[in-house]
Amino acid sequence: MSEDPYARIPLPDEEPAPEDAGASSEAGEPGIAPAGVDGDGVLPSVEELVLDHDGQLGQLRADVDGLAGLVGDLLQKPPAEKPAPWNWKELNGSGRAALLTELRQWVDWYNGRYGVTTDSRILGCWYRHGPVVEELIGVWIAWRAAYYGDKTLNDAPAYWHERILWPAIARITKSNWGLSACIPAHKDPRPKSEPSTDDEFTSFISTLDGRAGT
Template sequence: MSANTPPANPGAGDEGGWSGPVAGLARLVDGLRRDVDPLTGLPGRVDELAEVMARLSETVASVATRRNASPAPTWLLAPETPDDTANLLDDLTAWLGAIYLRYPDGLAALPDCWLWHPDVVEELVWLMHAWSAAYQGPAASVALAGDWHDRQRPGVVRRIRANHGSCSIERHRDGPGRPPITTGRPDIPGRDQISEIAAWWATARDYAPPEPAELVSEGAWT
């Protein structure tokens, strides 16, 4: 061998030479790559899981909100104070004029003596709050509005007609006199006696209700 000829690579093919550590490192990198490859889609799956959890949290919060919402007032268990009952009737009559009596069957089925029937007032109070929940509440939705139109309102109309459809304000009078029958634009029956009915329901609901105003003296009870 000439003195100018470089020696053969002493580590070629020899694990103990310089190529041995490089080959081992290559095998280690290759093994790590095989281990990591299945995890390449993990960030996307984590994002999907986070989205599912977010939707679930929103659903739970919505259910909790509906469950914890303030209950609708009830006429049958209204506070025994004239101001509270008068306020409730004021809200109800405003809603009747704006919403309920716009429906011909509702107008036709509501007797003019509706204020003298606690069950009718109760039906209308809860129906008013069902309408508010469907159109104005935090969980308002087209589905709730559809249920109000398709099931709730017709059910109230049907029960009022079945239970009191033949009643009238004259049947609540003990005296012989009757007020003149008027026609024209529909009005809220008995509106002028709301305060009197409210006071009766607040303080004397276990006794007979007041007669229509034309037949009794001011402040009288039967």
């Protein structure tokens, strides 16, 4: 039987069939290895897969820990317009009583530890002196920052002793506004008859309205 000369000629509406359609789908695009296969066509070992998986988990843990630290910092730091819990000026009566009670515990500890001489001891009337209270709040807060919440070795305790504690104690015990006049008994050096701001303040403020800075 003779071969049909028209059998291999495609019709006008037909496209020629690919020579090897199955080979193309199995091998994939040239230069691109199937998933899980390296550039040489070799499947990774189970050990390599486990190490890669562990590495990804380790990075994920580090990212999560970093985010947790940021969130913790945000929770500990109040907004800028919100006063800190040791801001004496912004505390009400019960807030001041609570702060003084906690500060008293620290002062008692300090005197038992450091108050061995007249120059280093905080006198018992410290809570009656506003400036002394403010100084002690600052020293106490700095002490907490130096001795709490950090497990890494650092020089914060040494810095607290040298640059914060002893300069503040010197001011408290030797200054006229401090405790220098309270031996043998408490004496408040604050003048009682003089106002902190005289009556001309309101008039002076009114002269500043609408005026350029001077």
